[in-house]
Amino acid sequence: MLDADFFRRWMTATAASVNREAERLTALDSPIGDADHGANLQRGFTAVRAALEKEETQTPGAVLTLAGRQLISTVGGASGPLYGTLLRRAGKALGDAAEVGEEQLAEALRAGVDGVMTLGGAKPGDKTMVDALLPAVDALGDGFAAARTAAEEGAVATTPMLARKGRASYLGERSIGHQDPGATSSALLVAALAETAEADGE
Numbered sequence: 001m002l003d004a005d006f007f008r009r010w011m012t013a014t015a016a017s018v019n020r021e022a023e024r025l026t027a028l029d030s031p032i033g034d035a036d037h038g039a040n041l042q043r044g045f046t047a048v049r050a051a052l053e054k055e056e057t058q059t060p061g062a063v064l065t066l067a068g069r070q071l072i073s074t075v076g077g078a079s080g081p082l083y084g085t086l087l088r089r090a091g092k093a094l095g096d097a098a099e100v101g102e103e104q105l106a107e108a109l110r111a112g113v114d115g116v117m118t119l120g121g122a123k124p125g126d127k128t129m130v131d132a133l134l135p136a137v138d139a140l141g142d143g144f145a146a147a148r149t150a151a152e153e154g155a156v157a158t159t160p161m162l163a164r165k166g167r168a169s170y171l172g173e174r175s176i177g178h179q180d181p182g183a184t185s186s187a188l189l190v191a192a193l194a195e196t197a198e199a200d201g202e
């Protein structure tokens, strides 16, 4: 079972990974965006980490809800409200449970990804974070490592896609041949989840 501390460690691991990969995320956002994705997420996850240190979070749901709220209020770009919705919706779906199972987590993240698709209007294949998140949620039934692989493959698979949502869509055909920054950061989020579970011996 996964408790609030597990979820705090997941968010902290994501913050560390975003810090390590910020330059790469920004470089990916340069040819098909405005070169701010790394900085956006660094600002967002730094705020998440600070909030988790300051405010008490007793349940997994409370951790994700607080994290989502921070992302919405601190990230200026499109990715803030989208990641914020992912985590807030997932947090809400987990309710007040003190501990949750892997199946509950998978269901909650599916609700979160549904929220992302409703808010942003992106479908699979539109070259967005959805292309990493949805395969990860689909694979979570086979375990955390499977979800991580699915997210990484999903991110790589955005390269030949034509962008239909977000800034990259303004480029039309010229968006083809570049990996989507948001799908790449989504793979980091899922990889941090898998790392946290591995460290736990899950």
Ligand code: ADP
Binding pocket: 029, 033, 034, 036, 037, 040, 041, 076, 077, 078, 079, 080, 082, 116, 119, 120, 121, 122, 127, 128, 129, 130, 165, 166, 167, 180, 181, 182, 183
């Ligand atoms: P901005 O585009 O405002 O500069 P970021 O650079 O932080 O925001 O994030 C860009 C990423 O957000 C894209 O790579 C894409 O994955 C994701 N994104 C943008 N618009 C949408 C959308 N409508 N639906 C899903 N994801 C989106």
Ligand code: MG
Binding pocket: 029, 033, 034, 035, 036, 037, 077, 167
């Ligand atoms: Mg950007």
